[in-house]
Amino acid sequence: SVQPGKPSATSPRHWKSSDTSPTSPTRASSRFRACSRRPHELVGVVGLEIHAQIQSNTKLFSGSKVGFSAPPNSLVSFFDASLPGTLPVLNRRCVEAAVMTALALNCTINKKSFFDRKHYFYADLPAGYQITQQRRAVAVDGQLAYSLLGGRKRNQIQSRTVRIKQIQLEQDSGKSLHDDQRSQTLIDLNRAGVGLMELVMEPDMSCGEQAAAAVRELQLVLQALGTCQGNMSEGQLRVDANVSVHRPGEELGVRTEVKNINSARFLSRAIDYEIQRQIEALGRGEAVLNETRTYDSKSGHTIPMRDKEGLQDYRFMPEPNLPPLVVYEDRGSVPAGLLGAEGVVVLEGLREGLPELPSVKRARLVRSYGLLPEHSFTLVNEDGLMEYFEAVVKETRKEPRKLIGWVTNELLGHLKHHNLSVSKCPVSPSALAELLELQEAGHISSTVAKQVLGEMWRDPGRRAPEVVREQDLGLVCDSSDLQRVCQRVLDSHPDLVRPPQSKVLNRLMGLVQKETKGRADPVLVRSLLEEKTS
DSSP: OOSTTOOOSOOOSOOOOOOOOOOOOOOOOOHHHHHOOOTTSOEEEEEEEEEEEOOOSBOSSSOOBOOTTOOTTSSOOTTTTTOTTOOOOOOHHHHHHHHHHHHHTTOEEOSEEOOEEEEOOOTTOTTSEEEEOSSSOSEEEEEEEEEEEETTTTOEEEEEEEEEEEEEEEEOOOEEEEETTTTEEEEEOTTTTOEEEEEEEEEEEOSHHHHHHHHHHHHHHHHHHTSOOOOGGGTSEEEEEEEEEEOTTSOOOOOEEEEEEOSHHHHHHHHHHHHHHHHHHHHTTOOOOOEEEEEETTTTEEEEEEEOOSOOOOOOEEOTTSOOEEEESSGGGSOGGGTTOTTOEEHHHHHHTOOOOHHHHHHHHHHHHOOOHHHHHHHHHSTTHHHHHHHHHHTOOSOHHHHHHIIIIIIHHHHHHTTOOGGGOSSOHHHHHHHHHHHHTTSSOHHHHHHHHHHHHHSTTOOHHHHHHHTTOOOBOOHHHHHHHHHHHHHHOGGGTSSOOHHHHHHHHHHHHHHTTTOBOHHHHHHHHHHHHO
8 A cells, every 4th residue: 555654565675674763864965965975975775666556447456437536435336445245356457557567667577476465454445455466466677777967067868777676566545534623534435446556666776866867767658658647746656765875885774764755856855865864863873763754845854654663464365356367478378268358468469569668769869850868858858848849840941959949948948937738838839830930041030039939929829920020020131231230339339349359249249139139130240240340
């Protein structure tokens, strides 16, 4: 289960425990410090457990619909409420989603896996147990390649890989709603029984920035596959971080678990804070307690929830009402009596149906358009931006390497300023392409083009030629007119005339553009200024 404060049985098994309480540290250091320390210093060790809600119309073992923010207890079947005599029926869509995710993450698919009961009591777990996979998960031994910006100037792409221990299927719990005013807890079982994929990542990361980058990459993979929408704010992707510190080459330290972090930004901050907290505690001669903590986004601190010293007995047992989960390699390996059966899952078809994954998209953008790797990351990481960029490329003669700045700086800047997604952009790809064609043809300057984009943003119905015509923003190319403007600027700034250095020319050009409201032909202006100041 993944409710706050609930334990997990699949934590990476690499830390020892301690029985001494921690103390409160100062604020966490920067992400750069957390990720890069000297060899003799303590460094962070981070593993993740991620619960991804499977994108499916119905729940894992019942026919109840799946829906966010539905009225409480409106999406609950008899099985979800654990009424006597009800039995689970496995949802093939959920199995296929887990297998597709495993294939995309280069996992080994177990052709036969098993379901188990994990017993513990919570009010929002009406059966008193969760159906999960403890003996053998559906997939094991995968890896996720991810990248992040690093280096001294923070502009170099650093590629890393995190190992994936396993991917298992399990059912979600309900939700407890605490009413402090009435001193009561209400139970909503809408989420009870929703299919989850639990992905356990090995402790291959060293700071919050790396963990956040890995989670963001996983989000993109899941969204590309259509196996999980990955909306962390709606609980579709929930992350538990296992954090410890040690000196490289020495035994790994005592770990703490930070539960249920609901955004990549908070994940990064929580991990870096926890690393720094443990380093400061050890520096004072104190020990780190093996405990579960939660992250308070307001204070930026992790807060103790409970210790993990007492090993909880989950009384795992095979789920008696579900047979082994069998995945077949191809149709030829399916027994004759099962061909065409509704519950059969075949690897061959799922492998052939895998879409273009984020890493492949980035490589194609760099290869096809000559973009820098960091540009490809921006295009792929922003939902819908790559498709927008490629649509503009098809409708303009402007080189993609020149076009990229308009999409990742100007357009994306407007979107973020107005808190809009790419799908809600008021300027269509064809409208932006039409604007850039005017600039490419020499009818307007880049300064004017940005001004026109702002007008089109405010009034989506207007096209670029219309704005240019109505506001008389066309490029001034008349040599005699520009001669007069240049001479007027030179007469007003005699101190800049000698010597005619490039920086001085650039400043003079800026003054001419100011005089002409950005409409002067820059090539002609530079030529005239060089002639007049030589």
